[in-house]
Amino acid sequence: MNHQAALFITCSADLLYPEAARAAVNVLERLGVEVTFPEDQVCCGQPWLNIGDTDGATAMARRYLETFRDQKAVVAISASCVDTIRNRMPGLFAPGSEEERAIRGLSLRTWEFSEYLTKVLAFNSPPPLKTPRATTYHVSCRSLRGLGIRESVENLLGAMLGENYKPLPDAEVCCGFGGSFSVKLPEISARMMKDKLGAIKSVGAENVVSLDLACLTHLKSGAKKSGLAGLQFIHLAQLLEEALAGGEK
Amino acid sequence: MSGRGFPARAARATQDERVLKAVAKTAQLLLEKRKAAIGGLGDFEERRTRAREIKERVVANLDSLAQTFAQNATAAGAKVHFAQSGREVGALLVKLARERNLKLAVKTKSMTTEEIGFEELAHAAGIEAVETDLGEFIIQLAHEKPSHIMAPAIHRDRAQVGQLFHEKLGVPADLGVEGLVAAARNHLREIFLNADLGITGGNFLVAETGTVALVTNEGNGRMTTSLPRLQFVVAGIDKLIPTLADLPEFLTLLTRSASGQPISSYVTMVTGPRKQGETDGPEEVHIVLLDNGRSTIAAGPFWQMLYCLHCGACLNHCPVYRAVGGHAWSSPYPGPMGSILSPLIWGLDEYPELPDACTLCGRCREACPMAIPLPDYHLKLKEKRNARALLPRLGATLASKPGLYRFALARLRGVLRKGSVPIETRAYANWTKARALPMPGEGPTFREWWKKRKEGKA
Numbered sequence: 268m269n270h271q272a273a274l275f276i277t278c279s280a281d282l283l284y285p286e287a288a289r290a291a292v293n294v295l296e297r298l299g300v301e302v303t304f305p306e307d308q309v310c311c312g313q314p315w316l317n318i319g320d321t322d323g324a325t326a327m328a329r330r331y332l333e334t335f336r337d338q339k340a341v342v343a344i345s346a347s348c349v350d351t352i353r354n355r356m357p358g359l360f361a362p363g364s365e366e367e368r369a370i371r372g373l374s375l376r377t378w379e380f381s382e383y384l385t386k387v388l389a390f391n392s393p394p395p396l397k398t399p400r401a402t403t404y405h406v407s408c409r410s411l412r413g414l415g416i417r418e419s420v421e422n423l424l425g426a427m428l429g430e431n432y433k434p435l436p437d438a439e440v441c442c443g444f445g446g447s448f449s450v451k452l453p454e455i456s457a458r459m460m461k462d463k464l465g466a467i468k469s470v471g472a473e474n475v476v477s478l479d480l481a482c483l484t485h486l487k488s489g490a491k492k493s494g495l496a497g498l499q500f501i502h503l504a505q506l507l508e509e510a511l512a513g514g515e516k
Numbered sequence: 517m518s519g520r521g522f523p524a525r526a527a528r529a530t531q532d533e534r535v536l537k538a539v540a541k542t543a544q545l546l547l548e549k550r551k552a553a554i555g556g557l558g559d560f561e562e563r564r565t566r567a568r569e570i571k572e573r574v575v576a577n578l579d580s581l582a583q584t585f586a587q588n589a590t591a592a593g594a595k596v597h598f599a600q601s602g603r604e605v606g607a608l609l610v611k612l613a614r615e616r617n618l619k620l621a622v623k624t625k626s627m628t629t630e631e632i633g634f635e636e637l638a639h640a641a642g643i644e645a646v647e648t649d650l651g652e653f654i655i656q657l658a659h660e661k662p663s664h665i666m667a668p669a670i671h672r673d674r675a676q677v678g679q680l681f682h683e684k685l686g687v688p689a690d691l692g693v694e695g696l697v698a699a700a701r702n703h704l705r706e707i708f709l710n711a712d713l714g715i716t717g718g719n720f721l722v723a724e725t726g727t728v729a730l731v732t733n734e735g736n737g738r739m740t741t742s743l744p745r746l747q748f749v750v751a752g753i754d755k756l757i758p759t760l761a762d763l764p765e766f767l768t769l770l771t772r773s774a775s776g777q778p779i780s781s782y783v784t785m786v787t788g789p790r791k792q793g794e795t796d797g798p799e800e801v802h803i804v805l806l807d808n809g810r811s812t813i814a815a816g817p818f819w820q821m822l823y824c825l826h827c828g829a830c831l832n833h834c835p836v837y838r839a840v841g842g843h844a845w846s847s848p849y850p851g852p853m854g855s856i857l858s859p860l861i862w863g864l865d866e867y868p869e870l871p872d873a874c875t876l877c878g879r880c881r882e883a884c885p886m887a888i889p890l891p892d893y894h895l896k897l898k899e900k901r902n903a904r905a906l907l908p909r910l911g912a913t914l915a916s917k918p919g920l921y922r923f924a925l926a927r928l929r930g931v932l933r934k935g936s937v938p939i940e941t942r943a944y945a946n947w948t949k950a951r952a953l954p955m956p957g958e959g960p961t962f963r964e965w966w967k968k969r970k971e972g973k974a
Binding site: 276282286326453457 | 943
């Protein structure tokens with residue numbers, strides 16, 4: 268095996284979830300990938316796109332290209348960032364321009380973490396967890412409708428968790444984060460969040476796994492405020508890290 | 517009615533449990549029926565691709581198609597009028613009412629008539645226009661506005677409708693669904709028989725034949741187009757389709773997306789007035805082809821909004837619509853399609869906040885039978901609205917510099933670790949209304965960890 272991948276940590280993990288980024292590195296290395304971390308990486312530009320500032324987003328896209336253009340593969344640990352890179356970044360540049368071609372090429376070499384595992388490494392059967400806890404999966408909108416990821420992750424969770432994997436009702440409904448939406452229309456956002464937390468409670472989950480750290484931040488902050496203390500919000504990489512380590516960390 | 521103030525209206529609406537429960541019940545039912553019906557189709561993707569191709573040609577050739585339709589409808593005996601705005605429709609109504617002594621109208625459900633405030637226009641012409649679609653009938657009795665483009669009374673539960681009928685129609689307050697329907701039917705029957713004119717919208721305008729096609733489920737469309745002596749059609753030019761052969765394709769997409777039906781109970785097709793030897797149908801058919809901003813939309817960056825079939829699937833699938841109900845939009849067009857269409861028709865100054873009413877979850881685009889890029893259109897409208905905002909661009913310039921980016925993240929991490937912010941911005945206040953401040957994970961930052969690890973390895 269001779270896989271090489273650069274980690275694109277994304278703002279959320281850089282700022283809030285170092286443990287998710289560490290887990291991603293550990294899992295990738297355990298699966299035989301040589302991981303690098305280009306330190307000059309910045310945000311993918313999604314927040315600028317979300318407020319309708321394409322100039323700002325273009326500046327960020329240029330930086331992304333500069334940082335990662337020589338990489339064979341880039342692995343990111345937030346699905347919405349990969350959706351941005353793959354499905355929105357190329358459209359920021361003039362069709363047929365050199366930059367557009369370069370971005371398009373790089374965007375096809377940019378993978379969401381679980382995608383890289385299941386598609387590039389063909390890793391679909393993690394060992395079962397030694398001490399599994401009731402865990403549900405928050406299917407983020409951008410991973411589902413932007414990248415088309417769902418079943419592959421449900422399979423990974425099923426393999427690790429068995430009966431402790433608790434599918435979420437109305438899983439494909441948004442959690443209410445939506446970037447600037449959450450602070451522009453806080454009451455609507457909170458209403459959607461409460462519905463999502465209600466669904467999580469209804470399946471008796473202790474862990475909530477997602478591929479999108481932004482959704483997790485939103486849900487975790489909401490759970491904390493409304494006193495749902497026992498819930499853990501983690502990235503898929505953290506669960507895989509535990510499974511691959513055979514229960515001991 | 518002003519479109520401004522969506523955030524405040526929406527915030528209040530999130531507290532109205534009774535309305536949200538009624539909305540959730542019907543929207544979820546429609547959503548599930550749609551899912552089964554679309555699944556049963558097997559080739560939804562191919563069908564919507566074909567339909568999009570047809571609509572692309574329609575939108576590129578609105579003028580010539582409208583002319584073709586007008587020629588063929590005229591040849592079939594109808595009178596075709598072109599109107600730029602509701603005001604012109606009103607003037608025509610005044611003229612017709614005066615010349616032909618028109619007083620009482622029966623009317624089918626039509627969002628295009630809502631768009632131009634038809635009830636008031638008719639009233640100004642001395643015409644009382646009675647809604648005959650059950651949902652619209654309820655809304656009219658209650659002096660309300662529709663809150664959904666396909667299910668106008670979605671915000672009312674059965675008990676509320678029962679109470680309303682009890683008060684306005686004098687029927688017992690405890691009627692079941694069948695009893696309520698029968699009460700409406702009894703009340704409307706007499707009006708149907710006495711009406712001077714029938715008013716309809718048009719789901720499709722077939723250019724090739726000059727035919728107006730109407731999709732209904734209650735039979736009121738058929739009665740409206742066959743009992744009164746005059747039929748008055750108001751339809752947007754976006755409803756044009758080239759040929760009769762295109763109609764089944766669009767009908768399938770529309771009814772399956774709207775209500776999960778393979779086809780609606782009735783599809784009424786009107787081609788001109790009653791012909792010699794025919795025993796029913798109107799003596800006169802007037803068809804108004806309404807522009808009201810559509811030509812401008814066709815020529816601009818949001819042209820795919822004219823692909824819209826008004827099925828309502830985007831509303832049923834939208835988490836924002838489900839969290840607030842339709843009235844918060846203060847527009848005939850709520851939900852995702854309404855957040856785009858309302859500013860396009862009435863201006864961004866009238867509806868400045870609607871582009872924000874989207875989490876970019878993408879569920880509307882996925883459900884849309886025409887695959888209109890509604891989330892992208894929200895972004896594009898924001899871009900248009902924010903064109904002069906300097907601050908974000910400055911932010912991007914700074915954040916795209918790696919050193920500054922790392923510095924800013926470190927500072928922000930420090931602030932969050934303390935659990936309080938030095939300046940209480942609006943964004944902070946709004947975030948903490950229902951959420952705690954995010955707390956960065958414990959231990960070293962990833963970058964510190966990475967550096968140490970690399971040094972250790974070396």
